[in-house]
Amino acid sequence: MNNSKGRFGIHGGQYIPETLMNAVQELEEAYEFYKNDPAFNRELTDLLNNYAGRPSRLYYAEKMTRDLGGAKIYCKREDLNHTGAHKINNVLGQALLAKKMGKTRLIAETGAGQHGVATATAAALMDMECVVFMGEEDTKRQALNVYRMRLLGARVIPVTTGTRTLKDAVSEAMREWTSRIADTHYCLGSVMGPHPFPTIVRDFQAVISREIKEQMLRAEGRLPDAVIACVGGGSNAIGSFYHFIEDQSVRLIGCEAAGRGIYTKETAATVNTGRLGIFHGMKSYFCQDEFGQIAPVYSISAGLDYPGVGPEHAYLHDIGRAEYVPVTDEEAVEAFEYLSKTEGIIPAIESAHAVAYARKLAPQMKKDQILVITISGRGDKDCAAIARYRGENIHE
């Protein structure tokens, strides 16, 4: 693979149409320059702190700790960021980068709508045009976020191809980018797609683990024993893991959406049920059939409803550095309710997958051990859908 770039072990690469190659190479060059540019970094830090509200809190969940009777549990509160999720960390970085590159228009895909809202927000702030592609199915599941994006001045295009969910939104955003490159930056929302996106998005999200480390050392004087985060494409998870990868004592656990279970077809647990493939610009693990047709995956969570996983996660799985565990819809919904009642924190249904696994793991750990759960987003957007899941007739 002499020419191939952006590899994580065998994963990653740039499997995209020739039309986009110059665009991703320009992006890579710009990123390599600006990531070391003090002025760019000052500007980004200022936005993260004064606009997005960083650093986010590392909260000691005392009641949950007592209730589960094992490890001491901390929640990394990405849900408290402006726009309500970790997505803003990446978007502010990419929007600023796009602006420096002279782009005037941002396009994005979105699943749950959190990345779309974050992109629309950054576009409003930075006077850029914004178009968001969202699966038609997801525009129904997350109607409130569609309105939010429009309120922020973005155009939301419902995608009616394929399964009408996140993967189709990514495909449509890629198609749009090939037709309009000169003034447009594709603000990809996760650690996926062709190089340099998995690296850029990881670097912008790595602020999460950098802060956890500092905050944990201040609070406990030591590193945590485990860090748990949910994984769709995997951006909040890689952000939560990144600065702990070298610290072998810290278990890194990614929670995949198992939907109705990994032994059913209605699942989106890619590492647990998928196999190696090439799609959306990268080599990684994908849910697919024997002929390589991408599977129509399912999860209650629109944000985790994706048939692939970022290439760095695939690599961390291969080398055994991170574990990827499946969490079902039912477990996630129970955790959604549990964290709300126990700590007064309504997590996003995506983040509830991480909470669900923490509920299983914490009791098996010793009382002097420490577990961190990344609460990647807040759950207001999910209330109506979860109420309906529980049989209540609530509509937004």
Next chain:
Amino acid sequence: MSKIHTAFEKGKAFIAFVTCGDPDLETTAEVVRSAVANGADLVELGIPFSDPTAEGPVIQGANLRALAGGVTTDKIFDFVKDLRKDVAIPLVFMTYANVVFSYDAEKFMARCRDCGIDGLILPDLPFEEKEEFLPICRKVGLDLISMIAPTSEDRIQKIAKEAEGFLYIVSSLGVTGTRSEIKTDLESIVAHVRANTKIPCAIGFGISTPEQAGKMAAVADGVIVGSAIVKLIEKHGKDAAGPVGEFVRVMKEAL
């Protein structure tokens, strides 16, 4: 080297694209034979993919119809073997990297050779990633076709120098689909290509009328037409062979 060059030896080449199995393989066979009888010099056979990111709505639709109809890569290999009994012109597969990769590339290429396929076009395999499949293609004598886009600029030289079979020149930005107007400066792109390679170049994406085909053929060695043919198949279904043949005849005459 494959026999792809023979498609360009009788004047300007007309290259037709069809999605295998849309609406079924029997119709695809009739359509291909009809295109050949009416002057097609090379046929691109699309192996459908669930998520064809380089295609516009027309070919996306064909991919989904074919998959819904139950076509698989294995069935397509058998279909080509049968087609080869009376179709002699060069045939290439056009599909996506995952279809080849997941089948096991070694096994895929071997079956291509066995059923008489001459080349492979993978729109999501740019120059930087071609080592993924190139050594395996070489082993069985299959040409891995390279693409050049309006945005390729400085990349044209390295792509053209290592290209084989023919060069697929993408006429415009965006995905496949018919266009009322093609504004790219194709003359200068083709000149840049020709300065770096002797293999023929064909222009595709957006060509649907005899006027467009004539204009493009004046610039390059051949034209590739996909969406316009797929639209006819969508419209006429199992009876598409006649209308496609007539369309190919008119287009070929315009070259």
